[in-house]
Amino acid sequence: MDLNYSLHNDTVKHVDLSFYVEVQKDHPVDQVIAKMQNSQRKCALVMDQGKLIGIFTAHDIARRVIDQSEVINAPIETIMTPDPLTLQSDTTLIEAIRFMSDKPHRYMPVVDAEGRVLGTLTHYAIIKYMSDHFPEEIYNLPPTPDHFASARAGA
Amino acid sequence: MADAIETLTRKDFVSDQEVRWCPGCGDYAILAQMQRVLPEMGIAREEMVFISGIGCSSRFPYYMNTYGLHTIHGRAATVATGLKVANPDLHVWVITGDGDSLSIGGNHLLHVLRRNVNLNIILFNNAIYGLTKGQYSPTSPPGTRTYSSPMGSVEQDFNAISVALAAEATFVARSVDRNTKHMAEILKRATEHRGTSFVEIYQNCNIYNDGAWSFATEANVKDDQTVILEHGQPIIFGKDRDKGIRVNKLAPEVVTLGNGVSESDLLAHDETLDNPAHAYLLSRLTHPDYPVPLGVFRCVERPIYEEQIIAQGRQAVEDRGAGDLNALYHATDTWIVPEGPDAETVQEVHEELPTSNIIPDIEQEDPMAPRTALQQLLYDPISSLDLPVPECVSADTSVADAVETMRSKNLGCLLVVNKRGLLRGIFAQGDLFEKVAGRDIDLTKITIDSLMTKDPTALKTSDPIGHLLHLMSLHGFRHIPIVDPDGRPVGLASFKVMLKFTGGLFSDDISPN
Numbered sequence: 001m002d003l004n005y006s007l008h009n010d011t012v013k014h015v016d017l018s019f020y021v022e023v024q025k026d027h028p029v030d031q032v033i034a035k036m037q038n039s040q041r042k043c044a045l046v047m048d049q050g051k052l053i054g055i056f057t058a059h060d061i062a063r064r065v066i067d068q069s070e071v072i073n074a075p076i077e078t079i080m081t082p083d084p085l086t087l088q089s090d091t092t093l094i095e096a097i098r099f100m101s102d103k104p105h106r107y108m109p110v111v112d113a114e115g116r117v118l119g120t121l122t123h124y125a126i127i128k129y130m131s132d133h134f135p136e137e138i139y140n141l142p143p144t145p146d147h148f149a150s151a152r153a154g155a
Numbered sequence: 156m157a158d159a160i161e162t163l164t165r166k167d168f169v170s171d172q173e174v175r176w177c178p179g180c181g182d183y184a185i186l187a188q189m190q191r192v193l194p195e196m197g198i199a200r201e202e203m204v205f206i207s208g209i210g211c212s213s214r215f216p217y218y219m220n221t222y223g224l225h226t227i228h229g230r231a232a233t234v235a236t237g238l239k240v241a242n243p244d245l246h247v248w249v250i251t252g253d254g255d256s257l258s259i260g261g262n263h264l265l266h267v268l269r270r271n272v273n274l275n276i277i278l279f280n281n282a283i284y285g286l287t288k289g290q291y292s293p294t295s296p297p298g299t300r301t302y303s304s305p306m307g308s309v310e311q312d313f314n315a316i317s318v319a320l321a322a323e324a325t326f327v328a329r330s331v332d333r334n335t336k337h338m339a340e341i342l343k344r345a346t347e348h349r350g351t352s353f354v355e356i357y358q359n360c361n362i363y364n365d366g367a368w369s370f371a372t373e374a375n376v377k378d379d380q381t382v383i384l385e386h387g388q389p390i391i392f393g394k395d396r397d398k399g400i401r402v403n404k405l406a407p408e409v410v411t412l413g414n415g416v417s418e419s420d421l422l423a424h425d426e427t428l429d430n431p432a433h434a435y436l437l438s439r440l441t442h443p444d445y446p447v448p449l450g451v452f453r454c455v456e457r458p459i460y461e462e463q464i465i466a467q468g469r470q471a472v473e474d475r476g477a478g479d480l481n482a483l484y485h486a487t488d489t490w491i492v493p494e495g496p497d498a499e500t501v502q503e504v505h506e507e508l509p510t511s512n513i514i515p516d517i518e519q520e521d522p523m524a525p526r527t528a529l530q531q532l533l534y535d536p537i538s539s540l541d542l543p544v545p546e547c548v549s550a551d552t553s554v555a556d557a558v559e560t561m562r563s564k565n566l567g568c569l570l571v572v573n574k575r576g577l578l579r580g581i582f583a584q585g586d587l588f589e590k591v592a593g594r595d596i597d598l599t600k601i602t603i604d605s606l607m608t609k610d611p612t613a614l615k616t617s618d619p620i621g622h623l624l625h626l627m628s629l630h631g632f633r634h635i636p637i638v639d640p641d642g643r644p645v646g647l648a649s650f651k652v653m654l655k656f657t658g659g660l661f662s663d664d665i666s667p668n
């Protein structure tokens with residue numbers, strides 16, 4: 001399928017939005033980090049009674065937590081980024097790509113018209129979505145670019 | 156740091172051998188997933204053996220930096236069985252093709268499966284003999300026209316999953332070369348299973364059987380023409396997940412959800428059923444009448460062949476003593492032939508091996524033609540990207556200083572270089588997240604040497620952008636150092652750089668390019 005067409009017609013709902021965990025606003029920072037590490041997700045959405053109120057990412061850990069041991073037991077809401085920017089679920093991928101490449105954000109929660117969280121858009125998921133269009137050119141490559149053969153065994 | 160254990164990476168599994176598959180062959184994707192998954196399995200390289208028969212697919216062991224045996228046609232399973240009995244601690248993988256394991260080696264495949272030897276079989280199914288230049292194979296459907304069936308094959312084809320189930324296999328699964336994530340999961344499941352794991356992978360031979368599995372790989376049809384099996388879940392498929400499989404008097408039928416049909420009416424998948432009938436029924440869902448299942452059909456436990464054989468041997472020694480093989484040979488009915496006249500010496504003839512074909516030149520493009528967005532995305536050199544200059548530090552930088560540098564300069568990662576400026580490592584926020592966050596570690600006391608990824612995968616400015624996408628999408632590398640021919644960092648590629656490049660590449664005029 002034509003990538004250009006897909007990027008303009010598919011929406012953020014068509015990529016894998018599962019790269020995140022959900023936590024409650026009163027969860028202590030260390031528990032949130034453990035949950036993220038255990039599930040290998042670098043993004044946590046902070047919820048309050050089912051509503052998204054903040055975001056906390058590996059980037060925040062590196063900038064605000066890693067050398068500040070006093071914050072580790074505080075509730076996550078004291079250190080999260082409140083009121084995160086979100087994307088509407090009908091945003092096309094090309095819009096999302098342009099939006100995310102201008103902003104510092106690596107993780108964008110995706111919400112439906114009623115504001116319910118559907119998932120989180122990540123840079124990785126977009127790259128994977130694009131690569132899925134060219135399996136032969138991208139997945140079927142040798143381990144390093146100079147591994148191509150001068151002669152092949154078969155055909 | 157106590158838990159900075161030496162873990163293996165993808166690179167540890169890449170051998171230095173030139174990969175002799177045709178450009179674009181699906182075998183590459185399987186190799187990439189194997190090299191990606193194995194480091195996560197916690198098995199030492201020197202305890203792994205890849206054993207193959209003959210075929211393009213069977214060249215696989217050369218490309219894995221593990222032990223390997225490229226054996227005889229159809230006999231990989233046999234050699235592997237012997238190896239497991241002799242040394243049951245090894246992790247053994249059998250790599251085979253549809254010709255190798257279903258034509259000449261069909262018999263051997265059946266027996267390794269029913270014996271339940273604890274090894275993993277990966278069948279690269281391209282429905283063709285690739286190596287011998289495109290003859291039909293036991294998985295080519297009737298009517299397939301090839302060099303050896305010019306008027307169309309008149310043979311009923313084999314369904315590899317049905318064959319494996321009939322041979323009493325305890326783990327049976329299917330994946331497809333282009334669904335890399337699914338393949339990785341299936342390879343992991345196969346590794347974890349105790350007993351023979353049989354995995355069929357639909358593999359595209361883009362030279363002799365291109366598009367054989369396009370129903371399962373093309374983005375616009377695959378969701379409607381395949382179904383991902385999930386244990387315990389009703390069998391639902393379709394781009395809108397609105398269709399399912401119902402069983403009516405032992406026959407599967409496709410139904411649409413709604414209008415009185417609910418999820419509870421659908422067949423629910425259970426891979427652990429002792430009776431293989433359920434798995435067999437699923438294996439008969441074939442294209443184009445049904446969505447073709449991908450995933451684990453069957454996963455059950457049964458005693459393991461080599462464990463029982465070895466136990467019997469031990470028992471026999473205990474009961475009757477060690478025995479003497481020579482004595483056994485000479486026990487009865489043996490004689491010595493008296494020396495006769497000198498035997499004629501046989502002249503050995505060494506024929507020159509034919510050299511393999513050289514890859515035909517790829518069609519030359521008109522150098523003056525404007526490059527399309529896709530050509531730029533896949534083939535242009537990395538030097539055409541707008542790459543930030545990396546921040547380079549030495550390995551004895553303290554983690555505290557590194558954190559501060561990343562914070563003040565707003566960087567996601569640092570490159571680590573030696574005194575000569577050559578790339579030695581990469582230290583990223585991800586390392587802090589995975590190895591430091593939540594632990595009580597004094598960051599001023601440790602250096603980034605202990606946390607960084609050593610000898611990271613780097614590319615050169617002349618390498619194609621497509622290879623960046625390869626590493627990013629298959630291995631999830633967010634940052635990839637770009638180095639000069641000597642290995643000095645000159646740029647840093649990242650997800651972000653790729654997104655920016657893509658955003659600029661595609662115009663809003665969406666006429667097909």
Ligand SMILES: Cc1ncc(C[n+]2csc(CCOP(=O)(O)OP(=O)(O)O)c2C)c(N)n1
Nearest residue numbers: 210211212228252253254255283284285286
């Ligand atoms: C004993 C013997 N018979 C026949 C051959 C010729 N031969 C080489 S590879 C091959 C079939 C390979 O097909 P497959 O296993 O599907 O591998 P692919 O190349 O498609 O990956 C055959 C028949 C041989 N090498 N040895």
Ligand code: SF4
Nearest residue numbers: 177180211285360361
């Ligand atoms: S002949 Fe087919 S299977 Fe063999 S290497 Fe070439 S593309 Fe792959």
Ligand SMILES: [Mg+2]
Nearest residue numbers: 252253281283
């Ligand atoms: Mg084949």
